[in-house]
Amino acid sequence: MRKPDLAAVIAERADLTKDKAGEVLNVLLDQITQTVARKESVTLVGFGTFEARSRAKRKGKNPQTGQEIEIPASNTVAFKAGKALKDSVN
Incomplete structure (x- = not known):
């Protein structure tokens, strides 16, 4: 949809x-x-919660060359499904 x-x-x-x-x-x-x-969370009871999360820097590999690279720290959005949403999916 x-x-x-x-x-x-x-x-x-x-x-x-x-x-x-x-x-x-x-x-x-x-x-x-x-x-x-x-950086505040939004909770929709029965549906879920949206929140900002921080990712620390980490090491990774370039898939084309195999060379090791450092992935910088970043912010991302996370969604945690509520019980009613989980139950409707299951």
């Missing part, structure tokens, strides 16, 4: 226009993005 498909489902279920549902979806995603960028 892509973003426009999700907006269409929201529009149908919430009795909104597709444009308004798309706007709501964009605001939701923007707010999650801004909150995680501030």
